[in-house]
Amino acid sequence: MNAINQIPENAVRLEKMPERIPYNGTFELTVRCNLHCKMCLFRHADCENAQLIKQELTAAQWIDMARQAAEAGTIQLLITGGEPMLRPDFCEIWEGIYQLGFLMELYTNATLVTPRIMETLRKYPPHKIGVTIYGASAETYEKVCGSADAFEKALAGMHQLQTLPSLMTFRTTVIQDNLCDVTAIDDLICAHFGKDYVVVNADMVTKAVRGGCADVESCRLNAEQNFMLPYHRALDYMKSRIGESFDEKNVRFSYADQSENREKSFRLSLIGCDAGMNRYTVTWDGKLLGCQILDVFSTDALRDGFQTAWSRFPNAVKLPSEPSDCINCKDRELCECCPAFRYTETGKLDGVPVYICQTVRAKKSKFVEDGL
Amino acid sequence: MNKKTFQAKSGYIHRSVAGADVLISVGENIADFNGYIELNPSAAFLWDQLKEARTLDQLISALTENFEVSPARAQEDTEAFLAELQHHGMVAVR
Numbered sequence: 001m002n003a004i005n006q007i008p009e010n011a012v013r014l015e016k017m018p019e020r021i022p023y024n025g026t027f028e029l030t031v032r033c034n035l036h037c038k039m040c041l042f043r044h045a046d047c048e049n050a051q052l053i054k055q056e057l058t059a060a061q062w063i064d065m066a067r068q069a070a071e072a073g074t075i076q077l078l079i080t081g082g083e084p085m086l087r088p089d090f091c092e093i094w095e096g097i098y099q100l101g102f103l104m105e106l107y108t109n110a111t112l113v114t115p116r117i118m119e120t121l122r123k124y125p126p127h128k129i130g131v132t133i134y135g136a137s138a139e140t141y142e143k144v145c146g147s148a149d150a151f152e153k154a155l156a157g158m159h160q161l162q163t164l165p166s167l168m169t170f171r172t173t174v175i176q177d178n179l180c181d182v183t184a185i186d187d188l189i190c191a192h193f194g195k196d197y198v199v200v201n202a203d204m205v206t207k208a209v210r211g212g213c214a215d216v217e218s219c220r221l222n223a224e225q226n227f228m229l230p231y232h233r234a235l236d237y238m239k240s241r242i243g244e245s246f247d248e249k250n251v252r253f254s255y256a257d258q259s260e261n262r263e264k265s266f267r268l269s270l271i272g273c274d275a276g277m278n279r280y281t282v283t284w285d286g287k288l289l290g291c292q293i294l295d296v297f298s299t300d301a302l303r304d305g306f307q308t309a310w311s312r313f314p315n316a317v318k319l320p321s322e323p324s325d326c327i328n329c330k331d332r333e334l335c336e337c338c339p340a341f342r343y344t345e346t347g348k349l350d351g352v353p354v355y356i357c358q359t360v361r362a363k364k365s366k367f368v369e370d371g372l
Numbered sequence: 373m374n375k376k377t378f379q380a381k382s383g384y385i386h387r388s389v390a391g392a393d394v395l396i397s398v399g400e401n402i403a404d405f406n407g408y409i410e411l412n413p414s415a416a417f418l419w420d421q422l423k424e425a426r427t428l429d430q431l432i433s434a435l436t437e438n439f440e441v442s443p444a445r446a447q448e449d450t451e452a453f454l455a456e457l458q459h460h461g462m463v464a465v466r
Contacts, residue, residue, distance in 0.1 A: 021390045033388075070387065073389055075408065084398060098398065099385075101387045101398065102396070123399070124398070127397075127406050127407075165402050166406075308390065
């Protein structure tokens with residue numbers, strides 16, 4: 001394998017830089033939230049809320065930002081938080097942005113759905129809604145989110161949101177405190193909303209970022225658990241679909257080596273994915289990021305305007321070489337690490353994230369060496 | 373002469389995305405069609421014409437006046453576009 005700074009013999013010379021168009025945007029209306037999830041990446045300490053509110057973009061600023069983003073080429077727009085419905089002007093922001101014409105997605109914990117919000121969403125329904133669910137009981141919500149009441153509120157909110165013509169998805173984040181609820185969450189969603197829904201679990205829970213206050217390390221799954229969780233969920237899913245004839249003992253998973261395809265594929269990017277190329281986040285205080293969890297590279301969309309911030313973004317990206325431990329790692333092809341994960345896990349763009357290394361080793365042990 | 377008229381239904385936002393014309397389905401419409409359609413320049417022109425009720429002949433005339441296209445080709449393209457719009461329930465026909 002070539003070191004990252006060496007030019008391969010068969011390298012192609014670029015005639016021009018690939019066009020960067022901000023098709024896919026995220027507007028983070030706030031990082032505040034009514035829940036206090038132990039593993040939240042973004043939520044700040046409550047004592048900071050008064051200051052955060054002062055710095056959040058106003059409704060008029062968000063709508064103007066959306067107008068600028070539309071002019072620059074954004075077509076998909078995710079409205080998220082924190083909890084976006086926590087803002088008293090949520091309806092005003094949603095309506096103003098919606099009328100500009102985007103494919104709109106809304107992320108919410110569904111605990112703050114009011115008649116007024118439903119009236120707005122009925123008139124301007126999101127194309128997609130991603131609802132988070134953190135447990136199958138009030139007790140689990142208390143443990144994970146710090147609020148037992150939130151369980152019933154979330155269920156009621158989900159039922160209201162389901163009456164909209166939007167595509168609805170359910171998302172969860174599994175930590176030690178709700179690990180025993182994983183199957184119950186699937187069953188709950190199935191019982192309340194039908195078999196057509198699959199609860200999507202976050203692949204990896206990174207440490208808190210951008211001033212978030214959560215002590216994620218104390219509650220997230222260990223690397224082995226984190227890796228085995230999707231394996232067990234996949235088996236459960238197959239069982240539920242196939243029924244009694246499902247023969248778990250004869251299920252074989254195999255690892256498909258993609259290294260040759262990866263070397264042949266040619267990808268131009270700023271930080272290894274489409275962040276900053278076709279995707280961006282505007283943060284609660286008006287900064288433009290390529291990736292929502294990585295704020296070391298940013299421009300100022302509020303001060304300079306969206307188009308200028310987007311144009312200048314590549315100049316803000318100063319990426320060091322990959323750490324030599326990663327370049328020379330024999331398990332490199334099994335690893336999906338990126339600069340953002342390195343930074344969130346180690347505080348350095350070229351740090352070696354031990355948690356991810358452990359996950360890769362667990363993957364190798366189970367799927368490559370054991371041939372599970 | 374065929375007096376049947378066609379008019380674009382509400383529930384679509386016509387805008388430009390990186391130089392391309394798109395129709396984005398919005399509102400209650402998304403129950404039937406949750407997405408967007410990219411329009412070529414003549415289709416975008418016809419969609420704008422359909423803000424008002426128009427007959428087939430009016431649409432063909434407008435197309436030939438604004439694009440370098442023969443009447444026969446304009447008729448073919450307009451009929452095909454209207455058929456597509458009707459198939460997806462995007463126009464009111466009266």
